[in-house]
Amino acid sequence: MKNLTTKAAKEHILNNYGYLKHDIKKLVQASRTTAKKYNCSPIDIFFFMIENKKVNGIFLFEYGFNNRLGREIKQTFKNNYYE
Numbered sequence: 001m002k003n004l005t006t007k008a009a010k011e012h013i014l015n016n017y018g019y020l021k022h023d024i025k026k027l028v029q030a031s032r033t034t035a036k037k038y039n040c041s042p043i044d045i046f047f048f049m050i051e052n053k054k055v056n057g058i059f060l061f062e063y064g065f066n067n068r069l070g071r072e073i074k075q076t077f078k079n080n081y082y083e
Contacts, residue, residue: 001043003043004028004032004042009024012050027050029080030077030081031077038058045073045077048060048070
């Protein structure tokens, strides 16, 4: 996936998980808004939230768990999603 679009995100989730549990438009919008705040790629935020993958250039894990910044990004994403 090169760009985070609603269609690409939906296809990724359906191909890997088989069903959508959340509003895909809100997932994409929250990823974009959160990425803008933390100066990173929306795709990185999307995969961090969906698959707990690393975000390039941001240290988010300690001993396999999210550190303070990782938890902050997850909370910011949640706030943006439920706005």
